[in-house]
Amino acid sequence: MTNIIISPSKYVQGRNELYNLYEHVHSLGNKFLILASENGIKRTKNIIENSFKNKDSKLVFEPFNGECSKNEIERIKKVLIEESCNVIIGIGGGKVFDTAKAVGYYSHIPVVIIPTIASTDAPCSALSVIYTEEGEFSEYLFLPKNPEVVLVDTSIISKAPVRLLVAGMGDALATYFEARACVRADANTMAGGKATQAAFAIAELCYKTLMRDGLKAKLAVEKKVVTRAVENIVEANTYLSGIGFESCGLAAAHAVHNGFTVISECHHLYHGEKVAFGTIVQLILENSPSEEIEEVINFCIQVGLPITLGDMGIHDLREEDIMKVAEVSCAEGDTMHNMPFKVEAEDVYSAIIAADNLGRMYK
Known part of the structure; x- marks a missing residue:
């Protein structure tokens, strides 16, 4: 009988913790692709840029198209290659997480998850749920490891419905x-x-x-x-x-x-x-x-x-x-x-x- 427990490498939670993002992720790489909805980027971009201010790091903000589909995963992979990014950060809800985790898996790079809501336990899991372009369930992608970092800013969570x-x-x-x-x-x-x-x-x-x-x-x-x-x-x-x-x-x-x-x-x-x-x-x-x-x-x-x-x-x-x-x-x-x-x-x-x-x- 084999007993196994798995988890993210690091779990960080606290009020205004997004302001400390650089401190928690700088050891993972120096070129970060940040995947979020357009609204998510508007809400977090200034905070993230200030966290990385005067640091030797590159930040690339990419809007999420709204569906964790194979096409979206391939699109983000191409952006990752074009921008030479070596870490992916997913900010938002479940479909953003699933896309970021899948891209990280296929591209062999670390994954950071930043939930803006606390409606599920998906941020910590080694799983991505893949959908069709029409939003219908397609398949489960079971991943070999959990995200490297899950960062939860409770000041953001508390503002959600x-x-x-x-x-x-x-x-x-x-x-x-x-x-x-x-x-x-x-x-x-x-x-x-x-x-x-x-x-x-x-x-x-x-x-x-x-x-x-x-x-x-x-x-x-x-x-x-x-x-x-x-x-x-x-x-x-x-x-x-x-x-x-x-x-x-x-x-x-x-x-x-x-x-x-x-x-x-x-x-x-x-x-x-x-x-x-x-x-x-x-x-x-x-x-x-x-x-x-x-x-x-x-x-x-x-x-x-x-x-x-x-x-x-x-x-x-x-x-x-x-x-x-x-x-x-x-x-x-x-x-x-x-x-x-x-x-x-x-x-x-x-x-x-x-x-x-x-x-x-x-x-």
């Missing part, structure tokens, strides 16, 4: 319960082995942090301020959840999320919002203690995550639609099969209906 932070909490909410299921099942993780004690402890800390500081962080970010609770939740959403899911594994919660992607009424939801409801469904599948389920539901109510199908946008409940969700969640190769017992589509259907009914009781 609060719903994004809450969605990140929804994604992080599943981390401990999916890790626990994978450990019980002795399942292989995305790191290529079994979970380490350290990774499982990180997953458990992620959950404890959410319960302790989630509501406080939401209330602070509603006012665009950074408190200790905000720092803790950003770390939970980004780093603790990132290490926890990648080095412990995913299970039913994310599989149920995948199932709900086939329902058009749910397309307005963020990833973490669907995962949060999937977490409740997983706990129903496991027949977890009532106290545990109640704690999760109360947390979701406090911060504004969905606990019913109505909250998910499904008001006209059709049996065939929910069964389709259940069938997709049990597809071959999906993470539902990391549960420590056999799960059929009928089991998932029943758990979704039961979770919805339980959530209605709290309404």
Whole structure:
């Protein structure tokens, strides 16, 4: 049995930390390609240039075209070669990260990730999700290593819409319960082995942090301020959840999320919002203690995550639609099969209906 934990080489987080970018990345190279949306470049360019002022380094700012596609990856690779850059920095959200990580992999150069939102645990992962030009899923690109540096400026994160932070909490909410299921099942993780004690402890800390500081962080970010609770939740959403899911594994919660992607009424939801409801469904599948389920539901109510199908946008409940969700969640190769017992589509259907009914009781 091989136990493996993987993570970024360096994780940096703090208020106004972008001003210190040079100090954290100068050892990686001296010619930096900075990939961000046009708005992202406008927001960060002056700060980054001041960080590198009077330093022997070259900065090239390149606008991201909006989709992590093979064509976009090839386009950025060409810019990288033309400008002789030896480090790539991705600033923004998930598709920018995925593109930067893929370009770094194919070009054999270090990758730096700077999230401007804390809505998922993607910044720390050794994975890129590739889409078509039309935005449809194409393939997963599993990378041999995580980014060299992940830098999180919480003063930037706190200015983003609060719903994004809450969605990140929804994604992080599943981390401990999916890790626990994978450990019980002795399942292989995305790191290529079994979970380490350290990774499982990180997953458990992620959950404890959410319960302790989630509501406080939401209330602070509603006012665009950074408190200790905000720092803790950003770390939970980004780093603790990132290490926890990648080095412990995913299970039913994310599989149920995948199932709900086939329902058009749910397309307005963020990833973490669907995962949060999937977490409740997983706990129903496991027949977890009532106290545990109640704690999760109360947390979701406090911060504004969905606990019913109505909250998910499904008001006209059709049996065939929910069964389709259940069938997709049990597809071959999906993470539902990391549960420590056999799960059929009928089991998932029943758990979704039961979770919805339980959530209605709290309404």
